[in-house]
Amino acid sequence: MKTDKVLTIGIDIDGTVTSPSSIVPLxxxxxxxxxxxxxxxxxxxxxxxxxxxxxxxxxxxQYGHRLYDESPVHGNADHILRKWYAEHKLVYISARDARHRDVTLDWFTRYQIPFHEVDLVGSHDKLAAASKWQVDLFLEDRLENALQLSEALQIPVLLFDTPYNKSTLPDLVHRVNSWDEAQEKANQLFLARTSF
Structure with a gap:
């Protein structure tokens, strides 16, 4: 069900809101x-x-709780998400298991990252959740998810550039290198509807 928010933005957590390199040291x-x-x-x-x-x-x-607790924020994601929160509905859709909800919400609180919904689907298949929440835009780091979501839902996806997602992209998937670029691209895509 749509709200009075302008857009519903689906957002992956690991490698998107958290730094994509955070898993490597552990x-x-x-x-x-x-x-x-x-x-x-x-x-x-x-x-x-x-x-x-x-x-x-x-x-x-064995180490998921520690990983999710210790991961740093990806760039200035926290600042941009706080700006977006006032105007848009932010729905975090993650492959994390539901048993990691407490550590996830504690991390969001620690870094003052706002949310309207946090949906831990326990699988890399986020299509059903993205459909359920009627997302207008999705932010992701996993190439397969970006391709699936853009094609099935016919929505734009912002794909954060990483060593593991190099590929030619279809028109609806837009590669971004930072959260500033994500904000700029979102502005371009939805200029007629809103501002970021």
Missing amino acids: MNECFGKDLRYEDCYEYNLANVYNITDAQFDEWLD
Whole structure:
């Protein structure tokens, strides 16, 4: 159901609101590696770290709380999201499991990041949640999600540039390098409707 807010903006958390490099130091510590963020050439870090998907899932199960608690904010995301909150409905749609809701909300409070809804779907498939919340724009770092959401919902997606999402993009997916660029692109896309 639409509100009096101008836009409903769907926002991924990890790698979008949090720094995309934040997982690397913790994985290095746990797996005895010395990889750099730039070495993460694909989203599936199990392949990057030469471990199985099951080992990665087990690691995330054990260290997810610490990762979500310690991740820094991505650039000036907090400042821009505080500006957007007054005019737009902010719905965070994340692959995090629901059991990580408390650490997620504590982190949002610590960094004064406002939200209207936080939907932890426990899966990389965010399409049903994005449909449910009727999002007009989505912010994401995972290429597969950006492609799926833009095509299925016919909405623009802002894809934060990372080493693991290099690809030619369709017209509705726009690569951005920073939150300032995201704000500028959102302004261009929705100039007739609103201002960011």
